[in-house]
Amino acid sequence: MAVTYRAGVDIGGTFTDIVLLGSDGTVHTKKISSSVGNYAQAIVDGLSEVFGETGLSGAAIDEIRHGTTVASNAILEHKGARVGLITTKGFRDVLEIRTLRMPKLYDIGWTKPEPLVERYLRKVVDERIDHRGHVERALDPADAERAVDALLAEKVEAIAVCLLNSFANPVHEAMLKAVIDRKAPHLPKSLSFEVLPEIKEYERTSTTVINAYVMPIVATYLRALRKGLDAGGIPARLLLMQSNGGLTTDGAAAERPMNIIESGPAGGVVGAQALARTKDLDKIITFDMGGTTAKASMVEHGEVARAQEYAVGAGIMIGSRLLTGAGYTLKVPAIDLAEVGAGGGSHVWIDGGGALQAGPESAGASPGPVCYDQGGTEPTITDANVLLGYINPAHLVGGALKLNAEKARSAFAEKIAKPLGMPIERAAYGAHLIVASNMIRAIKAVSTERGRDPRDFALFAFGGNGPLFAAGMAASLGINRVVVPPSAGLFSSFGLLYADVEHHYARTFRRLLRQADMGEIAAAWDALARQASDQLAAEGFTGERARLRRSAALHYKGQSYELTAPVPDGAIDARMATHLEQAFAEEHERTYGHRAGPDEPVELVSIQLVGSGLREGSGVPQSVVSSRRESATQTSRQAYFGDSHGWLETPVLSRADLAGGRDGPLIVEEYDSTCVVPPGAHAERDGGGNIVITL
Incomplete structure (x- = not known):
């Protein structure tokens, strides 16, 4: 029987990750720079490169599973559709009044984000339904026509409808829907009784508006992707990761794009949940650190922690229950994540008071860290890790990306070490510790702030930079076990392959x-x-x-x-x-x-x-075999482990070398990530190919 493949594709701020999993357990992986102007192009190009390397054709791919940030980026950059809103008379300003919550209690300089619908595009109709669903004032059909006509005259690109108490009786929203269908049958529309038939006026209005705001953007993106895949000879069906950790079809995603806003980070958590079940790990904290952000979540008794609502565009999402209100509220189930602006590309800088800082600004994919030699001039966390000897000073991504360590050294010396008056390795190690402490805040937000003790959990680390920081962070938190899965740097894509619709x-x-x-x-x-x-x-x-x-x-x-x-x-x-x-x-x-x-x-x-x-069978093979051959040559290099240890000659190994277990310090170098095992820790490879670090 011919081998068929599922592809997991995850677009990040810096890299686009592609994983192909065959029905025989073979895995092919690819990491390429994200094409910021046209994200769909990177997917088609990346798959074509995999076909070139493996000799496969598009016909061998059964299914493409995709995590995307297209919808969230449209909100963050305010590049969504021109939306008109129809609501009940007296409720025109719900989007601006919000819930009177403030993310910073004593910051008088804080200003609310601009509503996604400007006031002149918010029209009202004179109707009233009570909370039990009884019609108190019927909607006049002429009033409904007037509101729709007014928005069409303003050339809106989508219409949102959210009337008071329509969750109890949608009769008036259904009337407005019929009017829109008759006057503008092809115009995207979002009605609260279909989108979110739930109580709470601001949350329902905000969610309905967000759905309408990103509808045309997501539909255009999915059409372009489908067209590109068809042109590339890849007729596979397309499934998208939702914020809640489940998959949905591209048709359903175009209809309800509100469900894929936080699509990007969900894949890794779902993959971690699946692997934790196979390893009988009852409690894990997932830690995913990439190029621009780090994210933490919790899996307890085999179940992912989910939030019933969250804020989009709130900047860094450290999930405190009390300090909400920074972004746009979206009341849909989503994996409960805490996020900080800390990644390999995070800028290292000195603030006005002379203190060392890391992030949240990032060098992103372009120009990237100084050591990428693509025009970046500001030192980053990746540059610090190269100087500390943690990252191979010659190359990244299996040699595809050559590094200029000298350029990183001179930038770090000039902009950080010299102003601080300290040796370059101490300045670089300080930046490494600061970014680790920022990420520990995210881990505490999903554990301590949720009434859980992190010491009861194992830390499950992935992303291009997660395994590099995990052991040091675990030691600070009192966690004594770290698990690094296979293909850790591509694990968000890998996780897509474990999800169900x-x-x-x-x-x-x-x-x-x-x-x-x-x-x-x-x-x-x-x-x-x-x-x-x-x-x-x-x-x-x-x-x-x-x-x-x-x-x-x-x-x-x-x-x-x-x-x-x-x-x-x-x-x-x-x-x-x-x-x-x-x-x-x-x-x-x-x-x-x-x-x-x-x-x-x-x-x-x-x-x-x-x-x-559910897929037929478990959908996940018992053993996974990477098509990338690990290099067998063991080397070593100098790495710096803080004042207490200083510079140590550190063995550089492959994952296969850990079969019998080894004591730190050591560095495990792979195509997609680097894992650092500090002095005093023990690392071994288990039967599933995971690296298990015991502290």
Whole structure:
């Protein structure tokens, strides 16, 4: 039987990573510079290069799984569509009033980001539906026509519709939809009753607007990518990674691009979750450090931690629950990530007070660090790691990228070491420690700030720079085990290959559990289940290959924020209501450190359902064999390990050399990443090809 391949493609700020996984377990990898003007081009070019190296053809590829930052970049750079919004009279300014939350409590200089829809493009209609869904003031058809005509006259590129309480009764939004369909049938539109039929006015409006804002951009990108793949002789079906860690089809992504905003970082977490299950690791913290950012997340008891909403364009996302409000709120499930502006390309600089700083500005793919010799003049973390002897001073990416270590040395000496009045290696090591401490903040945000002790977890490190920093950071946090997976530098692409197709559904359904009609709640969940089953069946997932999982958002009566608890299979009855109260109380105690007494009523806020489409078999081969031959020549070089150890002659090995275990210091050099094992640590390669470092 012919070998077929799945391709995982992840576009980062610096590199585009491509992994091909064959049905026989063979892996082909490729890392090329991201083509910033046209991201689709880098994918087609990269796949063509892999075909040239391996002799494969486009016909051998069964499926392309893709993580993209196209949607989030459109929001960050304010390059989305010109959107018009139709809302209820009196609610025109919800986008500007927001939730009155501030990310910096005492910063009077902080200004809110500009709304994605300017005020003159926000039109109102005179209608009113109450919170139970009763029509108090019917929408006049002439009023609906007037609002749509006004936006069409302004030449908007997409329309968002979000009326008060439409989650309880969408009749007026449906009328507006019919008017838009009649007057501008091809105009992209986003209606809140279809996009997010949930309570909370600002969150629902913001999410509906974001969906409309990126719709034309994402649709254009996906069309260009499809065209490029077809022209390159690659007819494979295209699946996109969603922010929640599941895959979706390119058609569904074009319809609901709000689900792929944080598509990029999700792949690595999903891959880490799959490998943790095979290694029986119950608790891991994932740490992904690339060229521009570092991201941390948590996998506990085999489940990825998910947030029910997050802010886009909030800059660095260190997930504190209290300091929110910096970006644009998106109320869709997403992997709970903390992110800092710390990567290999982060600039090292001296602030006005004479203190050494690292990031968040980055040299990116162009011009890149000084040592890339592509015109960069500002010293970066990669330059510091070259000077410390951690990175091969001659080349990166298996020799594809030649480094100019001398240029990095002179830039670092001139701009950092000399002004600080210290030896160059101490200045470089200081920059290395500062960026590590910034990233430790992200790890604490997903562990300590969530009521978890990081010492109970293993650190799962990947990304081009993750394995280089992981052991030092783990030592600072009291973590005694670090796992570095195979193809660590390309692991976000690799993780895409482990994901399942997923669709998430939710509906506001406020009921006090002790007084609720459980039959009514069961019927509402059944309706969501039918919707999920129909969507999965349309994509070819039926019977054993379609799986449904329920969950519920709950809070104590009077609270304004919810926590999510899983809902096991079985009848929705009084016993289930008791179980949900108990599960919510346990999650409340785990997250906030306390729970209310048994008399405190628990309120169901919304019902949720995830429909998963599973591949035949596990989809993941038992053993993975890289097509890249590891170099067998062992060398050594001088590396600097701080004041306590100074410069040490450090063996440079391949992953295969760790089969019997070795004590640090040592450096493991690979095509896509470098792993540093400090003095006093022990590293060995396990049966799955992972490097396990014990501190």
